[in-house]
Amino acid sequence: MIRPVLARRERVVPATQAAGFVLGVVVALILGAILLWVSDHSPAEVYERMFDSAFKGTDSLSRTLERATPLALTGLSVAVAGSMGLWNIGAEGQMMAGAIVATGVAMIADGLSGPLLIALMMASGVVGGMALMIGPALARSHLRVSEIITTLMLVYVAIRVVEWLETGPWKDPESFGFAVIEPVPEQAALPGLFGRANIGMLIALGLLLVFWLAVSRTAWGYELRLAGSSPDTARYAGVSLRRKVLTALLLSGGIAGLAGAVQLTGSAVRLESGLSNGYGFAGIIVAALALMRPSGVAVVAFVFGAVQVGGQSIQTLGVSSAIADILQAMILFGALVAVVFFNYRIQWSGPGGESSIAESGEPDLAGEVA
């Protein structure tokens, strides 16, 4: 029987994750076009609208950057944990926790001047994100409880708490009976750059730069990566794994919390249950596509920002914005598969295996994936 097997390429295709990402985008666009076509939409028209709304003119571009900002921060959050092999999939909840604490602080300190209040709210955002992460981080570092499940579970907790605050303790008395929280003080709004883009974008870029330097250029970053890739070596070298796990996860939670504070003061008017808007979950895909590297996070966050702005814009054509979520997941799948094929090729192995012997000089058994 002749069947296909994966064989490691003699010469690995000299393509990088970047090429995988581009191929992923292509694959996603093709699959998305098929989906649109079978549901009686014109893929060309939909894609054109998406592209224009995300890139055409400074206003469109500013919307893309506005959305890329929280994605870059949550992507970085996931990447910081990911650089030591941990998965923070609760950035969605930590964003909320950050926004909750920042809102609380703004309610108390609403007399402060703009810059001071903003700085205080950013710091409270970090604290909020870390607070939601402290349980999962300690459970992971001391008891090896899967951080994947605990961080995710707390997402639901954070969102429910916002719903509670909306309907109860923080309900705006001047909201005519609507269950909404008072808007943040006017002076707390992040200064704009152009269009809808604000300095939150610069905060995100600065933080990406800091982490790129810290992870790739410092002993701390080296230990972090070492602890992730070979814990035994790290332990032998005297690195405290527990402390590294704690630091990585708490930083990850803090950055996601900051994303919440940036979103609150930059784009949202008030704390509401839709504030995190899936950014935390999309951040997982962003970080995975970026292979946990800050530079990659910036690029992928920008592309995903465009996909999401595009997804919103096609609603006027009667197309569901869920297309954006589908495209994002498909980009990741496409890139995963593309990268596999950079390193492996399909080989048709028969009972004699002549073809493989001729090509690789080895019996085909060695090249099979059973």
Next chain:
Amino acid sequence: MSEAALIGLFVATVQFGTLVFLAALGELIAERAGVLNLGVEGMMTMGAVSGFMVGLETGSPWAAFFAAAAVGSLVGGFHALVSVVLGADQVVSGLALTIGGLGLAAYVGRNVVGERPETQFTDLGIAGLADIPWIGEIFFDQPPVVYLTVLLGLAVWFVLARTRLGLAIRAVGESAPTTDTAGHSVMALRSVAVMVGGAFAGAAGSFLSLYMAPGWTEGMVAGRGWIAVALVIFGAWRPGRLALGALLFGFTLALQPRLQTFDIEVLGLDVSSISPALLGILPFVLTVVVLVIISWRHRHRPSVAPAALGLPYRREER
């Protein structure tokens, strides 16, 4: 608290328990074969929407149930293709499956939001037993999916513990190279395990959209797929303990919407005065607390997780 309310609580406990047990049982099969599938929430959601739509179209809850199982197995097959056949990272593929599955379900179901099915599963009053006070109503007057799930649980236990196929599945979850050497196809065993697991998750999703909360809304699975993933750890990868855990979580899920209506006090605090949003955090907090307690109790013992869980296998690289 009235007797009817209490019985209602336990009836719902069995149903919520069934929901998470069915999904967790599927995940257990995949994980025993060494494949972590974090796409349970996505597979359940796809099952919920496809089951509901087939139910609307055909009027047959069974057709809907099996269609949802087929869709779940197809979505699971995608994870098998990417992570088992091609050997990509299981965590990344599973998470993408959940995010993509939620998106695709929202897209596919956009036109049936708010519709109501005409027919659904009817409770099976088991002759003679259903009339027993309390016990009858709680255990012997449930929809057929409940009994089917119990049978599936027994079947999974039997296959895993008592058959050659089960031995091969458990072996491939402990060590793929050894199983390969023994002449089994690692790829086939793992792929089938993931697809069967997907079928269970899809079917569970349709139980939600057809019977427990008839209808389709985005995000209706609401984290219960993730609770199923946690349950597998709670159940120590064994069907029997999984069932116990499912009842515990089923009780919490059933309790949460009812707590407000119960006239009880906890530590001097009137429960009915607590906001429903705050009570909604109970199942999720419980999951975290339970995982921590288990790990605390087992902290000096070696892990009971399948040894090869999460590790892709390529023969040439062993």
